[in-house]
Amino acid sequence: MTASSSREVIVEADGGSRGNPGPAGYGAVVLDPVTGETLAEAAEYIGVATNNVAEYKGLVAGLKAARELFPDATVHVRMDSKLVVEQMSGRWKIKHPDMKPLAAEAGRVFPAGRVRYEWIPRERNKHADRLANEAMDAGKLGRAWEPSASTAALDSAAARNAATLPPSGPPGDATAGAARARAALATAGGLEPGGTRTALGGTPPAPGGGTGTGAWPGAVSRPTAPDAETGPDTGAADGLFAAEEAAPPATASGDFEAEAAAARPAALQPPPAAAPRQGWSGGPDMGAPATFVLLRHGETALTPEKRFSGSGGTDPELSAAGLRQAEAVAEALAARGTVQEIVSSPLTRCRQTAAAVAARLGLDVRVEQGLRETDFGAWEGLTFREVRERYAEDLDAWLASPKAAPTGGGESFATVARRVAATRDRLTAAYAGRTVLLVTHVTPIKTLVRLALGAPPESLFRMELSAASISAVAYYADGNASVRLLNDTSHLR
16 A cells, blocks of 8 residues: 555554463554544464553554554554553653563654554453454464454444443443444455554444543442452551541441441440641632542452451451452453552552552552551451450440450551541642552541541441442542542452
């Protein structure tokens, strides 16, 4: 095909890894921006690599395919990888050594002024995603991707028409309504060297826009059945979202919560009025909030048994189920593409969960001591029933007052709430206008949600918070808070 002066093309690219790192592949497609015609496709199995490396390789392949067609073209790159888009746009630094040379290679294909980047939701990147999966499927069988056998252009046509808006639901729901209808078999065009197919039959034009706002939606809570941990992993964080005195026990849901609610006195005194926050702007807020995406860690061996698991116990690792949950939530957050920073509790289960997400997003993890779990003293490792049998009076006092500490010198919820408030203030100041993933525990998350809502202490016993669930709270410079999501587990289903 001959070059065309000032021709604009669209490049959509994607990559994936089944294991991260694991068997990986990429896919890329070059589209006509007016007709939506598929001008070229490229895909390749690349062996063991991370998701981010595969995404970058897909970008490089897409740009090179566009250059083969139109060396003088201007290129509109669309990807569902927020990391690649932000890094190639120059807004985020490239820290990982495996990605620096790939980014440099992508930058050399076309002059920088002729390439622009746009993030799109995952459901609008179906064509490249399908190509990447076809390449990985072929690699699993020990074969090379065959352009003539690809159905990516056909399968993506209906999905492109259906996905006309950016996702408005919680992470993991982005593809819920994607169309799966297939178009009639199109005639394949010529093949370019290096696994690239050109001039395939017409793919409808992709809708414009869809760069995403980076904010979490005001979604309705999605409580789920207690298929994950619902026991007393009631860790409190070092002060993410509120300066009030401590909440009463922010215990998890399920049998433990029911027992606790039944044992607790009929009424708790309302908390003291919140002290005015320091450092907030006195006028109306006009800037982006600090948005904290609150991720509870995955399951440990103690989770199904509903045992107290705080910061004073054995510091258990994630179980096999917990590791699977961590990978699932990492995939969901990558699809959403809004997380810019990751902060984790120092406890092992949170650090492991955070590491899975960080590997998928190509981000570093900052450890924050204030996000640690409550120290449950002598109750660590025990069930609620065992604590009732051994320390009935101490348990009654703990349930009745946030100032009461567990047996043996554990932390009271008043102490934990002050810790949480201080951490909240530090993090909102440090990450103003950014979206930050906080990987923490049940009590920190429930306490932050309660305080953000200004709800009474007993509301903590009426929240469900499953293992590996996602919640979100936005904090504005004028002191207002907005709870945007609670206990989303759609990514685990």
